Amino acid sequence: MSHDDLERAGFKDRTRVAEALATVRDAVTGHDRTERVALGRADGRVLAETVTAPTPVPGYDRAAMDGYAVRAEDTFGASGRSPAILREDDGDGVVAPGEAVRVHTGSDLPDGADAVVMIEETEEVGSEVEVFDAVAEGENVGDVGEDVAEGEELYRPGHRVRPSDLGLLKSVGVDQVEVYDAPTVGVIPTGEELVQHDPSPGEVIETNGLTVSRLADRWGAVPTYRNVVDDDPNAIRAAIQRDLAKDVVVTTGGSSVGERDYTPEVVDELGEVLVHGVALKPGHPVALGIVEETPVIMLPGYPVACIVNAVQFLRPILKAVGNMPVPEHPTVEARLDRKISSDPGTRTFARVRLSEEDGERVAEPTRASGSGVLSSVALADGWVVVPEEREGYDAGDIVPVEDWEWSA
Amino acid sequence: MSHDDLERAGFKDRTRVAEALATVRDAVTGHDRTERVALGRADGRVLAETVTAPTPVPGYDRAAMDGYAVRAEDTFGASGRSPAILREDDGDGVVAPGEAVRVHTGSDLPDGADAVVMIEETEEVGSEVEVFDAVAEGENVGDVGEDVAEGEELYRPGHRVRPSDLGLLKSVGVDQVEVYDAPTVGVIPTGEELVQHDPSPGEVIETNGLTVSRLADRWGAVPTYRNVVDDDPNAIRAAIQRDLAKDVVVTTGGSSVGERDYTPEVVDELGEVLVHGVALKPGHPVALGIVEETPVIMLPGYPVACIVNAVQFLRPILKAVGNMPVPEHPTVEARLDRKISSDPGTRTFARVRLSEEDGERVAEPTRASGSGVLSSVALADGWVVVPEEREGYDAGDIVPVEDWEWSA
Numbered sequence: 001m002s003h004d005d006l007e008r009a010g011f012k013d014r015t016r017v018a019e020a021l022a023t024v025r026d027a028v029t030g031h032d033r034t035e036r037v038a039l040g041r042a043d044g045r046v047l048a049e050t051v052t053a054p055t056p057v058p059g060y061d062r063a064a065m066d067g068y069a070v071r072a073e074d075t076f077g078a079s080g081r082s083p084a085i086l087r088e089d090d091g092d093g094v095v096a097p098g099e100a101v102r103v104h105t106g107s108d109l110p111d112g113a114d115a116v117v118m119i120e121e122t123e124e125v126g127s128e129v130e131v132f133d134a135v136a137e138g139e140n141v142g143d144v145g146e147d148v149a150e151g152e153e154l155y156r157p158g159h160r161v162r163p164s165d166l167g168l169l170k171s172v173g174v175d176q177v178e179v180y181d182a183p184t185v186g187v188i189p190t191g192e193e194l195v196q197h198d199p200s201p202g203e204v205i206e207t208n209g210l211t212v213s214r215l216a217d218r219w220g221a222v223p224t225y226r227n228v229v230d231d232d233p234n235a236i237r238a239a240i241q242r243d244l245a246k247d248v249v250v251t252t253g254g255s256s257v258g259e260r261d262y263t264p265e266v267v268d269e270l271g272e273v274l275v276h277g278v279a280l281k282p283g284h285p286v287a288l289g290i291v292e293e294t295p296v297i298m299l300p301g302y303p304v305a306c307i308v309n310a311v312q313f314l315r316p317i318l319k320a321v322g323n324m325p326v327p328e329h330p331t332v333e334a335r336l337d338r339k340i341s342s343d344p345g346t347r348t349f350a351r352v353r354l355s356e357e358d359g360e361r362v363a364e365p366t367r368a369s370g371s372g373v374l375s376s377v378a379l380a381d382g383w384v385v386v387p388e389e390r391e392g393y394d395a396g397d398i399v400p401v402e403d404w405e406w407s408a
Numbered sequence: 409m410s411h412d413d414l415e416r417a418g419f420k421d422r423t424r425v426a427e428a429l430a431t432v433r434d435a436v437t438g439h440d441r442t443e444r445v446a447l448g449r450a451d452g453r454v455l456a457e458t459v460t461a462p463t464p465v466p467g468y469d470r471a472a473m474d475g476y477a478v479r480a481e482d483t484f485g486a487s488g489r490s491p492a493i494l495r496e497d498d499g500d501g502v503v504a505p506g507e508a509v510r511v512h513t514g515s516d517l518p519d520g521a522d523a524v525v526m527i528e529e530t531e532e533v534g535s536e537v538e539v540f541d542a543v544a545e546g547e548n549v550g551d552v553g554e555d556v557a558e559g560e561e562l563y564r565p566g567h568r569v570r571p572s573d574l575g576l577l578k579s580v581g582v583d584q585v586e587v588y589d590a591p592t593v594g595v596i597p598t599g600e601e602l603v604q605h606d607p608s609p610g611e612v613i614e615t616n617g618l619t620v621s622r623l624a625d626r627w628g629a630v631p632t633y634r635n636v637v638d639d640d641p642n643a644i645r646a647a648i649q650r651d652l653a654k655d656v657v658v659t660t661g662g663s664s665v666g667e668r669d670y671t672p673e674v675v676d677e678l679g680e681v682l683v684h685g686v687a688l689k690p691g692h693p694v695a696l697g698i699v700e701e702t703p704v705i706m707l708p709g710y711p712v713a714c715i716v717n718a719v720q721f722l723r724p725i726l727k728a729v730g731n732m733p734v735p736e737h738p739t740v741e742a743r744l745d746r747k748i749s750s751d752p753g754t755r756t757f758a759r760v761r762l763s764e765e766d767g768e769r770v771a772e773p774t775r776a777s778g779s780g781v782l783s784s785v786a787l788a789d790g791w792v793v794v795p796e797e798r799e800g801y802d803a804g805d806i807v808p809v810e811d812w813e814w815s816a
Contacts, residue, residue: 039618040618040633043622043625043626057782057783058612059607059609060609060610062610066666104668106601106610106612107610108609108610147780147781147782147783148783154783154786154787162786162813162814163618163619163620163622163623163626163813164619164715164782164785164786164813165786166615166618166619166622167615167616167618167619167711167715167782167786168615168782168783168785168786168787170613170614170615170618171612171613171615171711171782173605173606173613175605193514197581197583198581199467201467201468201516202468202470202514202515202516204466204514204579205578205579205581206578207574207575207576207578207579208575210447210448210571210574210575210578211571211572211574211575212571214451214571214574215571217451218451218571225448258474260512303575303579307572307575327738327811327814328738328740330735330736330738330739331738332736372555373555374465374555374572374575374576374579375465375555375556375562375576377572378562378570378572378573378575378576379562379576403735405570405571405572406570406735406816408814
């Protein structure tokens with residue numbers, strides 16, 4: 001059946017994207033499997049614990065300048081004309097009254113000292129040190145816990161660990177963190193016309209499962225890319241049941257209401273189809289369901305429709321079951337060089353190529369507008385999302401272009 | 409030495425960031441090591457070849473609709489009142505004059521047929537098919553090569569492979585691609601005060617090497633995180649020489665002009681220091697050099713200074729030697745809730761936390777402004793870059809916030 005037919009046959013009431021997503025998200029919960037990993041393995045993982053600082057930074061009073069550690073009161077009244085004369089330390093490392101100890105930035109402040117005189121304000125004369133400026137108590141000293149106090153709360157559960165976090169965690173003496181396991185997803189391509197290579201006439205090379213698997217990997221999940229399943233309700237049922245142990249099941253193809261679209265029917269029999277048909281373009285024949293608490297995302301088989309729906313539904317659902325935040329897509333602004341049309345009430349994804357023209361960024365919609373032409377995505381630099389409340393954009397409009405493929 | 413002292417002692421003429429980077433980039437070339445990998449291993453890798461389509465997509469004329477494959481001329485003049493009457497195929501799969509063959513979307517167009525009548529415009533009556541509307545030659549048929557022509561150039565060297573690219577490549581029958589090896593980088597932390605854990609007074613936990621290693625990994629490189637090297641010219645020399653087999657060497661600490669800052673001196677003796685002291689803040693005491701064609705990035709030891717310089721210099725140099733594009737940092741706009749000061753002529757990095765206030769995104773500069781306070785980066789959501797030509801930003805300004813840590 002063509003998409004126009006589907007309209008007539010089964011998609012009279014398409015759910016809006018936000019509502020469709022909320023319906024599924026409300027039905028899923030984050031998993032609770034965690035592991036303890038060393039910092040070197042924690043980058044990009046999601047914290048499953050609140051992390052507080054077991055030790056302060058700095059861990060000791062330290063010199064904040066190169067110079068001499070002193071008792072501040074010994075320098076009171078010192079000036080260029082009338083320097084304070086201090087003795088170099090007698091060797092015990094303790095600053096007794098009238099003594100000074102040479103220190104470097106970051107050095108442990110010696111016992112007895114309560115300030116540091118900058119090296120420029122001193123002169124060594126034999127075993128004595130002339131100090132040309134007074135310092136106040138605490139001057140040029142970094143106090144214990146000045147950067148991070150002992151017991152300070154640093155991170156909460158759900159924070160996705162970044163390289164600088166690893167540095168901070170290590171600096172306070174944390175060398176392992178409790179993180180959530182990456183969510184798992186079974187990726188099941190369906191369609192008896194699909195082959196892995198060397199297609200004969202009438203056959204098509206399977207690409208949706210590969211693309212969706214790699215996207216899931218980029219989104220922080222562990223995908224299992226399954227073999228192609230024929231358009232057969234029993235085969236589809238068996239494939240879905242096998243992957244119910246995963247956090248998410250995703251199928252590609254067979255999600256519409258045509259005579260060979262069995263997947264929604266099978267899911268509704270095993271569990272419940274929550275949404276079938278969404279007001280987005282290209283790709284409205286998507287279905288979203290739940291079987292035994294496992295969300296099942298049924299993506300359309302047309303490659304562009306498949307990708308658009310994976311980004312709109314699979315990504316946030318993977319993030320939800322994986323207890324992960326959902327970062328915004330990297331986005332740049334560009335001037336549109338041709339009009340984009342859309343139907344009000346439908347969220348529309350227009351693929352564009354970016355270029356520079358007179359120092360300005362220009363977005364050119366790719367020629368092919370259909371849902372089947374993979375090259376319209378794969379040879380594009382991103383897409384412009386036309387929200388439901390707009391009727392397209394005009395040539396010359398400054399529009400946001402989502403580089404959705406590089407989203408964390 | 410303090411940073412103020414350095415100013416006086418050795419950094420009178422600081423190079424601007426863009427000029428410093430150009431100086432090093434001009435001195436390095438992309439490496440030429442490549443490997444051939446299966447598509448499943450190619451995500452995120454950089455193409456080392458031009459890829460053209462060995463086969464077209466579709467690879468055969470295909471039905472673009474569910475319906476009947478026909479000879480267009482047999483339908484001419486057909487209408488609801490006066491349907492064309494065709495015979496169902498005699499079983500040889502060839503559409504002879506006056507015949508029709510049932511097809512599904514994507515089916516191979518049978519020999520003899522040149523158009524498809526949509527199923528809705530037909531009715532099966534016994535072994536005959538009534539056609540209620542005429543079709544033109546080619547109607548509802550997807551021609552060979554309509555999406556991708558045979559021999560079409562798809563990608564050029566330097567393209568970083570994305571999931572949708574993998575789908576397109578697979579669809580045209582490409583199952584391996586030639587990609588550049590990931591660039592390698594030796595990460596050498598220096599500083600005799602550094603320990604890996606359990607610091608005594610005067611000791612500091614090593615964090616820069618860990619953070620820089622993980623950043624390099626995110627940027628597509630393969631880091632080797634070396635043991636800490638003492639502040640000793642011989643030890644530093646040996647460590648740098650060992651890593652000259654890498655594409656890039658990066659050191660942390662000892663990059664300034666103080667009495668224990670040996671690294672630039674060692675590099676200048678082994679090769680050449682091209683830049684020492686850059687007009688950025690925090691972190692001006694950075695040095696950039698070349699030894700035997702290997703770039704050596706000498707990062708300051710203060711954690712924030714180290715990170716700022718890694719992003720400004722190590723990242724683009726790794727991309728250059730790895731033949732990789734340099735994507736822009738993911739950036740969001742926010743309203744600044746407090747003034748940011750900066751010196752004209754200096755590129756300044758102000759760390760901010762983001763929050764929502766009355767539906768608006770607000771950026772609050774973190775309290776600590778120094779170069780030593782790692783928490784000012786690690787507890788922030790990104791930074792505002794104040795360019796050289798500005799004197800800071802005012803409270804209320806809408807500023808771009810770079811989420812640099814999630815850059816590809």
